Amino acid sequence: MTSFAVYNPATEAVIAEVPNGTAADATAAVDAAAKAFPDWATTAPRARAEVLRKAYELIIAGTENLAALITAENGKSEADARAEVAYSAEFFRWFSEEAVRTDGEYGSSPAGGTRTIVTHQPVGIAALVTPWNFPAAMATRKIAPALAAGCTVVLKPASETPLTALAIADLLTAAGVPEGVVNVVTTDSPAEVVTTWLADDRVRKLSFTGSTRVGHTLLRQSADRVLNTSMELGGNAPFIVTADADLDSAVAGAMIAKFRNGGQACTAANRFFVHADVLDDFVARFGAAIDKLEVAPLISAKAVTGVSGLVDDAVADGARITNTGPVPADGWYYPATLLVDVEPGFRIVREEIFGPVAPIISWRDEQEMLAQVNDSEYGLAAYVYAGRLQDALRIAESIEAGMVGVNRGVVSDPAAPFGGFKQSGLGREGARDGLREFQETQFFSVDWT
Numbered sequence: 001m002t003s004f005a006v007y008n009p010a011t012e013a014v015i016a017e018v019p020n021g022t023a024a025d026a027t028a029a030v031d032a033a034a035k036a037f038p039d040w041a042t043t044a045p046r047a048r049a050e051v052l053r054k055a056y057e058l059i060i061a062g063t064e065n066l067a068a069l070i071t072a073e074n075g076k077s078e079a080d081a082r083a084e085v086a087y088s089a090e091f092f093r094w095f096s097e098e099a100v101r102t103d104g105e106y107g108s109s110p111a112g113g114t115r116t117i118v119t120h121q122p123v124g125i126a127a128l129v130t131p132w133n134f135p136a137a138m139a140t141r142k143i144a145p146a147l148a149a150g151c152t153v154v155l156k157p158a159s160e161t162p163l164t165a166l167a168i169a170d171l172l173t174a175a176g177v178p179e180g181v182v183n184v185v186t187t188d189s190p191a192e193v194v195t196t197w198l199a200d201d202r203v204r205k206l207s208f209t210g211s212t213r214v215g216h217t218l219l220r221q222s223a224d225r226v227l228n229t230s231m232e233l234g235g236n237a238p239f240i241v242t243a244d245a246d247l248d249s250a251v252a253g254a255m256i257a258k259f260r261n262g263g264q265a266c267t268a269a270n271r272f273f274v275h276a277d278v279l280d281d282f283v284a285r286f287g288a289a290i291d292k293l294e295v296a297p298l299i300s301a302k303a304v305t306g307v308s309g310l311v312d313d314a315v316a317d318g319a320r321i322t323n324t325g326p327v328p329a330d331g332w333y334y335p336a337t338l339l340v341d342v343e344p345g346f347r348i349v350r351e352e353i354f355g356p357v358a359p360i361i362s363w364r365d366e367q368e369m370l371a372q373v374n375d376s377e378y379g380l381a382a383y384v385y386a387g388r389l390q391d392a393l394r395i396a397e398s399i400e401a402g403m404v405g406v407n408r409g410v411v412s413d414p415a416a417p418f419g420g421f422k423q424s425g426l427g428r429e430g431a432r433d434g435l436r437e438f439q440e441t442q443f444f445s446v447d448w449t
């Protein structure tokens, strides 16, 4: 088999070569998953739960190793990498607890002639496709519920970050996951591998996390077999600050919502709507924090070009750069940047930045601001900072987004249903909803006459 190179974004050096999987490897992975499925699907829920719990413990115990791997291939800071390891392990703990809650329903028909028993079956072999920005968590957010439900999986990690997925697969084997239950195919020809899976009748589920652009393609391909799909796609999160918000708290939240993972998060605040009465104060405080912020590198040279093009266009349209943070001379870096005098129609406001740039829009009229907030094909995350909870909730309820941080800059939580409205996706991950994505609902209609 041929191989492809994995790079360290901070040094641009090659750090590993991994197998370059082909269509034949994709089919071999499904063969293994198909062989393992009958036993895993009928393994007692408690036994599956204990394997998942062990996986949680092993990931936590191996935090330093896994975090170092994430930093090496993704470039994120050590602190962000450790936080990601804890977050990714948590999916195994949460779904080990959900695996044993095998709920169903029992009812009777209105006329009384039948009894209805509703149950949930594992959907079958699931194809999982994940991005590079959270190489551990985006994989475990799918693997944990799939295994809890009794599914076996084939996983294609992003070609930029295959090492973390391979390390997680090893940890799962050590935790007692049987051979064939989790099968990783690394490749730099994603379409070849994923198309093979989508065309294979034995694959019953696609769970994809990545861009809306690739999501469109995979949804079209999935239509041919009416494949069960879960899509976690792009975002364009608004961050709203009202006139009476606690500005210290809003700036602290903005730093997390914008700069966690260097802005390379689907949930990253992409456009700031700050009330005109507090605009200068907010910009001064946010700018002071940005001046000191050293960001991690972006994932690639192409990503740096993309972010810098968005900023250049915004400046050409009339925006002003008020603050920038420090960056090293080498590596794929773009500095933390604050932009003011931004208008809602600018490209930087309409597209996902996926980098450490914060564009600020000023507002006075709440309805006008909400219309601008909702004028987007995306609807993943949003953030609201307001002094009165009822104002925050009124605004939150008006936003077309699946997740709203209310006076906080993070929404991610394995126990909450993560997902988006509109073109940000279909379905939810985490919580009980995440388990349901890997189950088929079945009912038995029982004669009662």
Ligand SMILES: NC(=O)c1ccc[n+]([C@@H]2O[C@H](COP(=O)([O-])OP(=O)(O)OC[C@H]3O[C@@H](n4cnc5c(N)ncnc54)[C@H](O)[C@@H]3O)[C@@H](O)[C@H]2O)c1
Binding pocket: 129, 130, 131, 132, 133, 134, 138, 156, 157, 158, 159, 190, 191, 192, 194, 195, 209, 210, 211, 212, 213, 214, 215, 217, 218, 231, 232, 233, 234, 235, 265, 266, 267, 352, 380, 424, 425
């Ligand atoms: N909603 C969420 O939960 C969530 C989480 C993380 C990232 N994202 C989104 O992911 C994007 C960034 O990640 P990315 O750049 O890795 O996304 P991407 O869409 O380029 O790639 C995602 C995955 O799809 C694969 N892929 C690419 N082209 C393909 C094709 N033609 N056929 C099959 N597979 C293909 C990639 O190799 C990778 O594994 C952003 O838009 C971000 O918002 C969303």
Ligand SMILES: N[C@@H](CC=O)C(=O)O
Binding pocket: 133, 134, 137, 264, 265, 266, 267, 268, 412
């Ligand atoms: N930020 C998201 C992942 C998307 O990038 C998360 O926290 O799960």
